[in-house]
Amino acid sequence: MTTTPRPAGAPTRLGLALPQYGPLADPAAVPRFAAAAEGLGYASLWVGDRILTPLEPSDLYPGGGTPEQPYPKEFESFADPFTTLAAAAAVTSTTRLGMSALTGPVYSPVLLARALTSLDLASAGRLDVGFGLGWLREEYFATGVPWAGRGKRLEDLLDALDALWTGDPVEHAGPQWRIAPSTVGLRPAQEPRPPVLLGGFSPAALARVGRRADGWLAGWMPKQYLDGLWSVALEAAEKAGRDPGALRRVLRINPRPGTGVDTVADVPPCLDVAREAGITEVLLDLHYVAKDVDHALELAAELIAS
Template sequence: MRIGFSVPQFGPFADPDRSAAMCTALEALDCHSLWVGDRLLSPLTPPDGYASGGPMPVRYGTHLDPLLALGLAASVTERVRLGSSTLNALWQPPLVLARALTTLDLISRGRLEVGIGLGWMREEYQATGVPWQGRGARLEETLDVLDAVWCGDPVVHTGRLWTIPESTVLPKPLQGPRPPILLGGFTPPALERVGRRADGWLAASMPVPYLDGLWAVAAEAAERAGRDPAGLRRVFRVNPEVTTVEADPSEIHHRGTVRQICDHLRVMCGSATDEVLVDLQLTTDSPEEFLDLAAAFMAELTGP
């Protein structure tokens, strides 16, 4: 099992100096990776689709840009993998996105994990002027453009949404033929796309029967595409509500003691390439508390 943590970037952690110092400290815990999230705004009226059905956490209204925060993390670390979970890929043209991600891969000396998805908040699409309808097709062509830019020389693309004339687009990413691409999502079409096109799935901590049903969709899609499902990675995000007393077993995919939550994460991880992403930005309020809890998760997940 690989262990990752969130890059501090939301709420009280949305301070470049604080985030940089915390990224250095997290790498010193010997974790495997650090991951940024992506939010543009926090509507005052509860948005459609938010998991709890209530208002979003207030601290999502205060945030650092994910790609710039990842560049900051790259500048103060040496070893950890650096990823996005999940970057909403459709809010900018894919050629512009490819340039930014290539630069991040070079800055980080080949440590980039490209985790992208559709997002779920209509309000953010409205604010960026990107159509809500047709998101799946837009993501498919975005992946086509990323492949063309990263693997083509010269680069050329003709699609329904974007056209790139035969061009030189350099430099290429340090990782060849391209950085790993992981896709988010929790619907059958999203998992089918993971199996058909991605290197892995940006998942979440969830009840195991639900996980098994979703993963079967990705595995079957991979087989149909002539790919080996065993080669697909999985990154399980958890935003834990940590308690001092044991929680009900039905809740331990997101709530419970550190040991309960870690026990569930261990059950979910079925291979050495599976990874857990512990996001403590909604759990803690200070750098000290964040790092102490990160150390507790590391000790529990790496212990006997």
């Protein structure tokens, strides 16, 4: 298979998670944090998505949940991703604004397209749209969406969003949603649409990235697993007649006690691994190690200077 890999050692564009959950869940502080992060030189700002934290969840958090602590306690306070990004868009001018990641299948494509298009216009074309399937079935039940078939539902969502962003008139008839021929005058600033990034760690998820996304929302893991999963996306892109070298990778690093990347001091070696793998975009999430918003900014300043 022929590809155009990112050169090892290329400059890394550092991104930063906006203060959205846990002790950093302070919507009023988002503008100050976003402006300061842009001033420090961060290239992107990101939000996540958490809808519900049930007392007795059916599923354990895949990032280390246990029966005693099924998900990080920080998830119990989680601000709205759209409001958070809008607040950041209003006070920044150069940083990309991304989602890592919305639980795509629980959203209506018509309402979602309206919100995402508005964000892209409000930010003058700086939005990166990120979707995943999520891991908590209670979130699906609470939003009236079946857990079974969520992968196909995400595929239909992507088809419907493409129609809403590029069709004229807009029309979509899929297994989940039907959109009657309609006029949609509000279109994204980016043409033909904002970049779409997909998360996931299964072969099916990486094949979906290669077939139809602009890139992969990856999580920190040993390099051999990163490379192995990435090869699935590259092969799928080539089979679909797409340029594998055009795909992006955004590597998320969450310093968190007990994970091997316990503190911010453990982050620079991870960045070295990312550079060696040709990964040029890294998202740093400080929610698990920062005491409050001001502390998060102090840590962010240390990291970007290291």
